[in-house]
Amino acid sequence: MVRLCSHFAYNYGTGTCFLRQGDRQVPKAGYVSGPKFCPTYESQNSSEPICKNKVCIQGGKESNEGNVIVDGKPVCDDNWGLEDAAVVCRQLGFPGVESATVESEFGTVSSDYSMDKVRCVGDESSLRDCYHKKVDACYGNEGAGVVCATQ
Numbered sequence: 001m002v003r004l005c006s007h008f009a010y011n012y013g014t015g016t017c018f019l020r021q022g023d024r025q026v027p028k029a030g031y032v033s034g035p036k037f038c039p040t041y042e043s044q045n046s047s048e049p050i051c052k053n054k055v056c057i058q059g060g061k062e063s064n065e066g067n068v069i070v071d072g073k074p075v076c077d078d079n080w081g082l083e084d085a086a087v088v089c090r091q092l093g094f095p096g097v098e099s100a101t102v103e104s105e106f107g108t109v110s111s112d113y114s115m116d117k118v119r120c121v122g123d124e125s126s127l128r129d130c131y132h133k134k135v136d137a138c139y140g141n142e143g144a145g146v147v148c149a150t151q
Helices: 082-091
Strands: 007-011 016-020 031-035 050-052 055-059 065-070 096-101 116-119 131-133 145-149
Touching: 055 082, 055 145, 082 096, 082 116, 082 145
Parallel strands: none
Antiparallel strands: 007 016, 007 031, 050 055, 055 065, 065 145, 096 145, 116 131
């Protein structure tokens, strides 16, 4: 069985550090826990989210980049590609797309996803118009993202 670990826990008493699943801290006396990928100083200085019709990008240093959020929940990166990213960028008013990102490039996201296995043709006007599944099999480090063109 392969286990995807997204967080860590450290036991002060034994000095043991181990990885675990989950997307929240687990309070326990003598332990500290949190995300496996701690935010850097740069990621804490992220731009304001850009949204239209409850589709947002957030977490990027620049306003044209970030993890994709739909209805307040992240989009899973399973099958995520350039066609999908192009739809998001166009929906948010950008002239094009530079890249599609995976593995929560712009910060760890919740493991409660709004969409999974998104497949856009590329000419849809909204990400919701693309084929997708509402039930996901994703962890907190599988957020889909975009870098939109600015000119």
